[in-house]
Amino acid sequence: MLEKTPLRTEVRSCEPGTVLLVLTGDLDYDTAAELVAAAQEVLGGGVSRLDLDLSGLDFVDSSGLAALINVYNVAREQEAGLRIVALTSYLRHLFQVTALDHIFELPA
Incomplete structure (x- = not known):
């Protein structure tokens, strides 16, 4: 059985009106609601842009992708605004094969 890594979310203020949410671990069925709740809390504070750093995610399943879409909708x-500011090549590929790269603004 694969060892699961708990999802950790770290909130950082970058510049006025912008919050960076840094995610590490696994974004899956068991943790997707945590991401949505964290994003709702941050966005409820009146920020004008939410940046997501996904470079620390080890695994994302379909529930994790759905959570990211929910965060996009909440924003x-x-x-x-919502931007993904960092991601792994694995996640870039996942976004491309699911066509989510047409919805999310991805870093170059």
Whole structure:
């Protein structure tokens, strides 16, 4: 059986109106709700942009992708921007094969 890594979220303020959410561990069925809750809390604080650092994620399943889409929708409802500022090549490929690279702004 594979060893699961708990999801950790770290909130950092970068510049006025922008919050960076750094994710590490596994974003899956068991942890997806944690991400959505953390994003809702941050976005409820009136930020104008939420940046996501996904470079520390070891694993993302379909529930994790759904959670990212939920975060995108919450940001839109709050009229806040959402950017992914860092990700692994594994996640870049995952975003491309699921066409989520057309929804999310990915770093170059």
